[in-house]
Amino acid sequence: MDELLVDSDGNDVKDLLLNSTRSIGRVNFVGLSVDDAKKYVFSDLDVAYAFYNAFGRVNEFSIRKFKVGRNEIDKRILWQTFVCLRQGYRIFRGIDETNKKRAPKSETRCGCVAQMRVHIDVGRDWWYTTLIQNEHNHELIPPTLSRMLRSQ
Numbered sequence: 001m002d003e004l005l006v007d008s009d010g011n012d013v014k015d016l017l018l019n020s021t022r023s024i025g026r027v028n029f030v031g032l033s034v035d036d037a038k039k040y041v042f043s044d045l046d047v048a049y050a051f052y053n054a055f056g057r058v059n060e061f062s063i064r065k066f067k068v069g070r071n072e073i074d075k076r077i078l079w080q081t082f083v084c085l086r087q088g089y090r091i092f093r094g095i096d097e098t099n100k101k102r103a104p105k106s107e108t109r110c111g112c113v114a115q116m117r118v119h120i121d122v123g124r125d126w127w128y129t130t131l132i133q134n135e136h137n138h139e140l141i142p143p144t145l146s147r148m149l150r151s152q
């Protein structure tokens with residue numbers, strides 16, 4: 001349905017609709033600005049997650065799923081946020097012998113506010129980005145290096 005491939009401003013989004021995690025491969029994330037990243041729309045939340053994951057890989061941070069907002073009646077997800085892995089603070093659970101021996105985690109949370117938020121467009125049946133906050137309050141580590149640190 002070609003006539004639906006326009007966004008709410010009437011812009012053609014044919015090249016911006018990502019309808020599988022595979023289709024993310026055609027996005028050039030190197031040097032992709034936040035404004036340009038926000039133009040993409042996604043067929044489902046998995047694709048949106050994979051998109052932000054790839055965005056994070058290039059921008060040297062890791063992500064995780066965070067909050068969802070649901071329709072009160074049918075519980076359908078209306079929006080979701082993905083956050084930097086360092087979002088928030090880890091809850092202190094006390095020290096026990098096993099904790100003491102464990103090396104400190106390389107990905108300690110430090111209250112980073114970087115995030116991506118997507119909403120469903122019910123009429124067009126796709127997900128669009130309402131927010132990408134890309135300010136990190138910590139050093140960014142290339143994923144290959146952070147993998148090495150994690151496995152130590």
Ligand SMILES: [Zn+2]
Pocket residue numbers: 061084085086087112113114135136137138
């Ligand atoms: Zn961060």
